[in-house]
Every structure is written in structure tokens, then in C-alpha cells.
Amino acid sequence: MTRHMEPTPTVTSNGHGASALPGLNLDDFRLPQNFTELVGVRRMLTRVPVRRPDRQWFVRTHPEPAFHFTTAIIEVKEDREHYLVRPQAMEACMNELQPTILHATMSRAGVLFLWPTRLPNRDGKDNLWYASAREAAVFAERHWASVRASTDLGGYEVFQAIADIPDPEWPNITMPELLALAFKDKIIDAIDHPVLLRLQGAV
Amino acid sequence: MLAPAAFTTVWVVDFEFGGEPGGHPIPRCLVAKELRSGRELRVWESELLQMRHPPYGIGPDDLMVAFFASAELGCHLALGWPMPAHLLDVYVEFSALTNGRARPCGRGLLGALAYFDLPTMLAEEKEHWRTLALRGGPWTDEERAGLLDYCATDSQALELLLPKMAPMIDWPRALIRGCYMAAVARMERAGVPIDVELLTELRAGWEAIKHTLVARIDATYGVYEDGQTFKVSRFARWLQEHEIPWPRLPSGMLCLDSDTFHQMARCYPAVASLAELRHALSQLRLHELAVGADGRNRCLLSPFRARTGRNQPSSSQYIFGPSVWLRGLIRPSPGRALAYVDWSQQEFGIAAALSGDTTMQAAYSSGDPYLAFARQAGAVPIEATKLTHEATRERYKQCSLAVQYGMGAESLGERIDQPTAEARALLRTHRAVYRRFWAWSDAVLDYAHLHGRLFTAFGWPLFVGADARAPALRNYPMQGNGAELLRLACILATERGVEVVAPVHDALLIEADAKAIDDAVALTQAAMLEASRAVLSGFELRSEAKIVRYPDRYADPRGAVMWATVREALNELAREGTCDDTAQVPVTVPPTTCDDTAHPSLSSSISLVSLSSCSPDKRDPSFHISGELWS
Numbered sequence: 022m023t024r025h026m027e028p029t030p031t032v033t034s035n036g037h038g039a040s041a042l043p044g045l046n047l048d049d050f051r052l053p054q055n056f057t058e059l060v061g062v063r064r065m066l067t068r069v070p071v072r073r074p075d076r077q078w079f080v081r082t083h084p085e086p087a088f089h090f091t092t093a094i095i096e097v098k099e100d101r102e103h104y105l106v107r108p109q110a111m112e113a114c115m116n117e118l119q120p121t122i123l124h125a126t127m128s129r130a131g132v133l134f135l136w137p138t139r140l141p142n143r144d145g146k147d148n149l150w151y152a153s154a155r156e157a158a159v160f161a162e163r164h165w166a167s168v169r170a171s172t173d174l175g176g177y178e179v180f181q182a183i184a185d186i187p188d189p190e191w192p193n194i195t196m197p198e199l200l201a202l203a204f205k206d207k208i209i210d211a212i213d214h215p216v217l218l219r220l221q222g223a224v
Numbered sequence: 225m226l227a228p229a230a231f232t233t234v235w236v237v238d239f240e241f242g243g244e245p246g247g248h249p250i251p252r253c254l255v256a257k258e259l260r261s262g263r264e265l266r267v268w269e270s271e272l273l274q275m276r277h278p279p280y281g282i283g284p285d286d287l288m289v290a291f292f293a294s295a296e297l298g299c300h301l302a303l304g305w306p307m308p309a310h311l312l313d314v315y316v317e318f319s320a321l322t323n324g325r326a327r328p329c330g331r332g333l334l335g336a337l338a339y340f341d342l343p344t345m346l347a348e349e350k351e352h353w354r355t356l357a358l359r360g361g362p363w364t365d366e367e368r369a370g371l372l373d374y375c376a377t378d379s380q381a382l383e384l385l386l387p388k389m390a391p392m393i394d395w396p397r398a399l400i401r402g403c404y405m406a407a408v409a410r411m412e413r414a415g416v417p418i419d420v421e422l423l424t425e426l427r428a429g430w431e432a433i434k435h436t437l438v439a440r441i442d443a444t445y446g447v448y449e450d451g452q453t454f455k456v457s458r459f460a461r462w463l464q465e466h467e468i469p470w471p472r473l474p475s476g477m478l479c480l481d482s483d484t485f486h487q488m489a490r491c492y493p494a495v496a497s498l499a500e501l502r503h504a505l506s507q508l509r510l511h512e513l514a515v516g517a518d519g520r521n522r523c524l525l526s527p528f529r530a531r532t533g534r535n536q537p538s539s540s541q542y543i544f545g546p547s548v549w550l551r552g553l554i555r556p557s558p559g560r561a562l563a564y565v566d567w568s569q570q571e572f573g574i575a576a577a578l579s580g581d582t583t584m585q586a587a588y589s590s591g592d593p594y595l596a597f598a599r600q601a602g603a604v605p606i607e608a609t610k611l612t613h614e615a616t617r618e619r620y621k622q623c624s625l626a627v628q629y630g631m632g633a634e635s636l637g638e639r640i641d642q643p644t645a646e647a648r649a650l651l652r653t654h655r656a657v658y659r660r661f662w663a664w665s666d667a668v669l670d671y672a673h674l675h676g677r678l679f680t681a682f683g684w685p686l687f688v689g690a691d692a693r694a695p696a697l698r699n700y701p702m703q704g705n706g707a708e709l710l711r712l713a714c715i716l717a718t719e720r721g722v723e724v725v726a727p728v729h730d731a732l733l734i735e736a737d738a739k740a741i742d743d744a745v746a747l748t749q750a751a752m753l754e755a756s757r758a759v760l761s762g763f764e765l766r767s768e769a770k771i772v773r774y775p776d777r778y779a780d781p782r783g784a785v786m787w788a789t790v791r792e793a794l795n796e797l798a799r800e801g802t803c804d805d806t807a808q809v810p811v812t813v814p815p816t817t818c819d820d821t822a823h824p825s826l827s828s829s830i831s832l833v834s835l836s837s838c839s840p841d842k843r844d845p846s847f848h849i850s851g852e853l854w855s
Contacts, residue, residue, distance in 0.1 A: 045400075047400075047682075047758035050396050050397055050400065050682060050683075051681045051682065052397075052679055052682070052683055054578040054680075054701060054705070054761075055578075055664075056667040056668045056670075056671045056701075057579075057664050059671060060668075060670045060674065061674065062670045129656040130652060130655060131656075182602050183602060184600055184601060185599075186602075186657070187582075190659070
């Protein structure tokens with residue numbers, strides 16, 4: 022705390038002495054108000070949903086290729102859950118497997134999730150729903166976008182936010198870590214996995 | 225420097241003084257003790273009046289210590305003495321050390337002594353000597369000796385308190401707070417110029433005026449029965465007819481407390497006159513408005529009284545109390561002018577600056593943060609203006625205010641007259657657009673609970689007790705730093721010779737000769753800008769000034785209808801001759817010229833005046849209710 026001027030009392034025009042304040046550099050006495058750094062609390066990412074963006078959300082997908090993971094997953098529509106399948110279990114569920122790209126995606130409200138977009142089937146069959154979703158995910162790498170299903174169109178419509186919205190602040194996390202959080206208890210790694218048995222009608 | 229060991233002398237100082245409500249303090253005696261040498265000075269009023277300078281050190285190497293020092297410094301001003309370079313106010317520091325904590329015996333001197341388990345005199349004994357000091361002379365030898373001894377006990381109490389508190393005091397910032405107490409003394413001495421003639425008429429005719437007010441204002445509402453009884457069922461019907469959603473108690477009954485009326489009047493201007501009327505009928509105590517012999521409103525500004533560190537003067541004694549229409553009584557004298565200089569959207573600006581949210585800062589810097597918020601959310605096009613998108617702007621404004629006040633979706637929905645879902649969506653938008661602000665606000669809450677305290681940029685602390693509510697904690701940096709801004713601006717402005725006559729939340733009311741008011745406004749705005757840079761790490765808050773030159777009077781648009789109605793009622797009373805010409809009430813009379821340098825004993829010249837001043841021809845034309853003088 023240094024004083025930049027000697028605190029000699031001055032006399033103001035009304036004839037009353039003044040305090041030493043005018044001689045002080047107030048910057049030396051200001052306490053930090055950056056509570057985000059001061060607090061000593063870090064937000065932990067503990068859950069990463071796998072889902073399509075809500076039609077009312079505006080979202081951005083991560084622009085780095087490392088955050089687009091191509092894989093094959095199983096979607097259990099009844100439970101609205103997605104499962105990763107290990108190679109040793111793939112043979113047993115070939116008909117259920119969906120070739121998919123998982124995009125690290127963030128909503129305007131800051132929710133980080135994996136957005137699965139379908140790739141063409143093993144036989145190369147594609148459709149407008151799959152293709153328009155993939156195009157929307159690519160568009161959202163550069164723009165805030167809302168993705169809405171349109172039955173008239175037979176695919177997804179993309180609405181770009183025209184407001185000047187800043188880019189999302191991506192957390193310091195790798196794609197493998199995101200996948201581990203998203204699928205921590207949703208990995209099919211054996212042919213007798215309960216989900217597989219259920220899909221095969223064995224349970 | 226700026227630590228106690230650095231000072232050559234440390235003087236504890238206590239004055240006893242008298243004075244009328246609204247008047248200047250009149251010093252009776254002084255006891256000062258230098259703590260290092262043990263030298264004690266006892267000075268009686270006759271000797272004080274001979275002194276041109278305090279008998280204790282007030283230079284750069286001296287520290288003056290007092291309890292509620294604005295009173296001691298008020299005596300300095302009354303005696304024409306200069307202010308100390310360094311002051312420690314033990315009252316302020318005790319308030320800081322215990323802010324948010326229980327103070328079992330209050331925050332007065334006795335309360336502070338009790339808090340630290342130090343011996344105290346009895347409250348009754350203290351009251352006896354205070355009453356004697358207020359009474360004034362002539363004094364017996366015994367009374368003089370007794371009063372000096374009593375004064376010495378207060379300085380001894382400070383001598384006991386200081387070593388207990390010193391290790392806990394945040395010294396450099398405590399001394400900055402001390403500078404504010406000097407500014408408070410100057411502002412309390414200046415006082416707000418009041419139209420005493422009109423106040424006298426109001427006081428005399430108030431009972432009759434109240435009936436007229438009900439008749440006039442209720443003509444719009446129809447909620448009073450027999451001109452005097454407020455009927456809830458009629459009010460409920462009026463609300464329904466005007467589609468105004470009104471808060472209700474858990475029982476389902478309408479909330480009818482004054483806070484609810486005050487809040488609702490802010491978002492539904494149609495309610496404002498009824499809110500003012502209800503307050504005027506039930507709570508307004510005109511006789512308590514403290515106006516001195518020189519026609520100026522003065523009362524304790526009660527600095528640091530609120531938890532946020534804001535001033536909290538008596539709502540009935542201070543002209544800037546809850547009755548906004550009454551502020552029409554504020555009027556500069558001939559040749560003089562007032563200026564109300566306030567920060568623009570202060571709390572929004574503070575939030576933007578402290579959180580480091582650049583999107584929010586851009587909104588503030590745009591000049592219209594609410595429209596900018598709507599633009600940033602994509603709710604209005606880039607080229608939107610306040611005129612083209614008034615309704616949307618208003619919704620986003622209310623959303624911003626709701627966030628500041630910690631309001632939930634339901635309350636916001638009521639405020640903007642929209643479904644809760646719409647309000648919830650707006651609040652979500654605020655979180656989405658101002659993500660960095662929200663991360664910071666969450667961190668403020670976490671810090672408060674984790675560390676048990678919050679603090680402002682210049683160290684005003686809040687200790688987090690069990691009763692702490694999340695919205696208040698989130699809002700604390702805005703309110704607490706708003707108070708810091710005001711304090712710094714008051715210090716800088718008053719020390720540069722600006723006559724600040726009242727601090728008002730986020731504004732300064734200043735006074736100057738009419739020819740010099742523009743220069744005074746420029747000095748004040750420069751001080752406010754400097755304060756903003758100091759508190760907000762260089763971020764600049766804008767300010768605006770409204771100038772009122774004689775014969776105009778100060779006006780608050782929120783009280784315009786009520787003021788006009790009161791003026792009409794007064795005129796009618798005068799025409800009908802219903803003012804009781806024989807009645808006489810004690811009022812204070814302004815001297816022919818206002819002389820702030822006059823000896824304080826002038827304040828004892830309280831007179832009785834006849835109410836014949838009700839005669840309409842004595843009123844100046846600016847009183848008539850055309851409304852053009854209202855800003």
C-alpha cells in the first residue's frame with residue numbers, strides 16, 4: 022500500500038480542511054471482487070446426457086474434429102437411452118447397431134451433451150432425416166442454431182440465431198473423458214448384457 | 225503508512241452538543257485525550273468559541289478517533305475548524321466488525337462496550353447527561369463539571385475500545401470510511417432547502433387536506449367508503465377491472481402493506497397515486513420533518529446503518545423519505561439552484577463491471593441496457609429503438625430488475641402481466657445471455673457460504689449468518705459497492721468544494737449559485753466518474769443531472785399527481801378561508817438570507833408564526849398546478 026502523494030491536508034474553497042483521501046491512489050486499496058476466482062470452488066462435470074437438442078434450444082457443436090466421435094450405438098427408444106457397444110458384443114446385436122457420430126454440443130444455457138447424428142446404414146441406406154441432422158450439426162459448429170423436426174420437410178430445419186451471441190466456453194475436458202461420463206453405466210460389453218437379452222426377447 | 229503505529233499522535237475526541245431538530249449542532253464542551261502521552265484536554269463552550277483550530281492534532285501525522293464522528297466533525301464545522309487528515313470512527317468500525325452478526329446491546333457506544341465485556345455506565349445516566357447537553361445554559365458549576373466528566377467517560381470508553389478493536393480493524397480502508405464521516409458532517413450541515421412557507425400551510429391544513437385528498441384521488445379508484453374507509457372488496461374490483469395482478473397472502477387475501485403498494489406502484493403507475501394517498505393518510509408525520517431555523521431539512525444521515533453500508537436516515541425526518549410527492553417542498557432560494565445528479569442504471573453497471581461479463585458491459589455501454597439485452601437475446605432486431613419496441617424492452621427491463629432483486633418466475637410473471645412460463649423463459653434467457661455474470665453470481669453465493677463473509681471493493685464486510693437469504697447475498701456486491709460509490713463520490717465532491725446537500729441512494733443533490741450550478745454539476749459528475757473507476761477497476765458508470773433553478777422546485781414524477789392534488793386542496797382551503805387563522809403552530813422561519821457561516825446559536829431563534837400565510841396571494845406563481853415544472 023503506497024501513498025502516491027504526501028497526505029498534506031489541503032484547504033478547500035469553503036475554508037475547511039480536507040482529508041488525506043485526495044492524496045491516495047485508491048487502486049492500492051481496492052479489494053478484488055472476482056469471486057469466481059476467489060471462491061475456491063470448481064464446477065465438476067459429472068453427467069453428460071446423450072440426446073438430440075430440444076427444438077427450443079439454440080446449440081453449438083464443438084468445431085474440433087477430436088470432439089466428433091464416430092461409432093455404433095444402440096438406442097433403446099422405450100427408455101430413451103443410448104448404449105455404446107464393445108466389439109466383442111457387436112456380433113450379437115448387428116441388427117440393432119446404429120452407425121452414429123457423437124458431437125460434443127453445448128446449449129445456450131451451458132448444458133454440455135453428446136448429440137448423436139445417424140450415419141447411413143451398413144447397406145449404405147441414408148435418408149433426409151439422417152442427412153439433415155448431420156448437416157445441422159456441421160452448421161452448428163460455426164453458428165448458434167435451433168434444430169427442429171419438420172414432418173412437411175421430412176427432415177430437420179435449422180434456424181440460425183441472428184443475435185450477436187458470444188461463442189460457448191468449452192470446458193477443459195477431452196472427448197474420451199466426455200464419453201466416459203456419458204456412457205459410464207451404458208456400455209454393452211458382453212452378449213449376455215441385460216439390454217441385449219431384452220432386445221432379443223430373451224428376458 | 226495508514227496503520228496506527230505510523231501516527232505520531234492518536235487523539236480520542238468527544239464533544240457534547242445541543243441543538244434543535246433540523247438545526248446545527250451547538251458545541252457545549254470537548255474532552256480530548258492523546259493516548260501515547262496520556263495528555264487530556266477539557267474545554268468548555270466559551271473557550272471553544274475562542275479557538276480557531278482544534279486543540280488537538282489533525283495533521284498528516286495525527287489520528288483522530290471518535291464514536292459517530294459526523295457529530296464531532298459537525299462541531300468542527302460549527303466552530304469553523306478544519307477537518308482532520310485522518311479519522312477513525314469507532315462506531316463505523318464496530319458496525320463493520322459486527323455487520324450481519326448479533327449485537328445484543330445494539331451498536332451504540334454502550335452496546336460496543338458490552339460486546340467486548342468492557343465496563344459501561346448505565347443507559348439512564350447517559351440519557352441524563354445527553355438531555356442536559358441538549359437543554360443548554362445557563363449552567364451551574366456543578367452541571368459544567370458533571371457534563372465535562374460525562375464527556376470524559378465517553379473518551380475513556382474509546383480508550384478502552386480501541387485496543388480491543390484495533391487488531392480486527394481493516395486500517396487503510398477504515399480511514400477511507402473516516403473520510404466519509406467528514407463528508408457526512410458537511411452534508412448534514414448543508415441541509416436541503418425547503419419551502420418553509422408552503423410546509424407551514426401544509427402542516428396547518430393537513431387534516432382538512434386529507435379529506436380532500438381522499439375525495440379527489442379516490443374519484444379515480446372508488447375504493448373508499450364514506451370518504452374515509454378503505455374497502456378491500458372495492459379495491460379487489462378495481463384491480464380486476466384494470467387487470468392488475470396483485471400479490472396475495474397465503475390466506476388468499478390481498479397484500480395491503482405499504483411495501484407491496486410501493487413495489488406495485490413501480491410497475492403499475494396507475495397504482496402510484498393510491499399508494500401515495502394510503503401512505504399520506506396512515507404514516508406521514510409532517511411535524512417530524514426536521515427543518516431548521518434557516519429553512520433547511522437536516523437530520524442524521526445514519527451512515528453505514530444498512531447492512532449494505534448504505535445510509536439509512538429517518539424516513540419521517542428526511543425529505544427523501546418514502547413520500548415522494550413531499551419532495552416538491554424542496555426548492556432553492558432566490559439566486560440559487562439545485563442539481564440532482566444520479567448514476568444511470570447503477571446496479572446493472574456494477575454487475576456488468578464486477579462480473580467481467582463483456583456482453584453485459586456492452587449492454588451497459590450502449591446507453592440502454594434493457595433494449596441491448598433484448599437485442600442480445602435476439603428478441604428485437606438490431607435497428608430496434610425504445611419507441612419501436614417499447615413493450616419488449618419493458619419486459620427485458622423487468623427481467624433485468626427481477627434478477628437484481630432475486631425475484632422468481634412467478635413474481636416476474638405478475639410484474640410483467642405474463643404467464644409464469646413466459647417469465648421463466650425470460651429468466652432463462654438472462655442466464656443464457658449473461659452466462660459469465662451468472663457464474664460470478666453463483667460464485668458470490670458459494671463464497672458467502674464457504675467463507676462466512678462477503679466484502680465490497682473497499683472492504684465493507686457482511687458476515688453471513690443463519691438468516692442470510694440467497695437473493696440478498698447475490699445482490700450484496702451491487703448494493704454494497706453502490707454504497708461505496710456514493711461514499712467516494714461524496715468525499716471527492718465535498719472536498720472539492722461542491723455543496724452536496726443530500727445523498728440519495730444512487731444520486732447526489734447539490735446546490736450552488738444559479739450562475740455556478742453548471743460548474744458544480746461538472747465537478748460532481750467528475751467525482752462520480754472517479755468514484756466509479758476506483759470501485760469498479762476502471763469501469764465507467766454514466767451519470768445524468770437534472771437542474772432546478774429558482775423559482776422552480778424539485779419534482780419527482782412518481783409523486784406528480786399527489787403533489788398537484790395537494791396543491792389544489794391547499795388552494796381551495798385558502799379560497800374557502802378554512803385555514804384557522806387563529807391557530808398557531810410552532811414552525812421554524814427562514815432568515816431573510818441563508819447564512820451557513822452564522823454562529824450556531826442562531827438556531828435557537830425558533831418563532832411562532834400565524835397561519836395567515838395561507839392567503840393565496842402570498843404564493844408564488846410556480847405553485848400552480850399546470851405541471852410544466854415537473855420533469
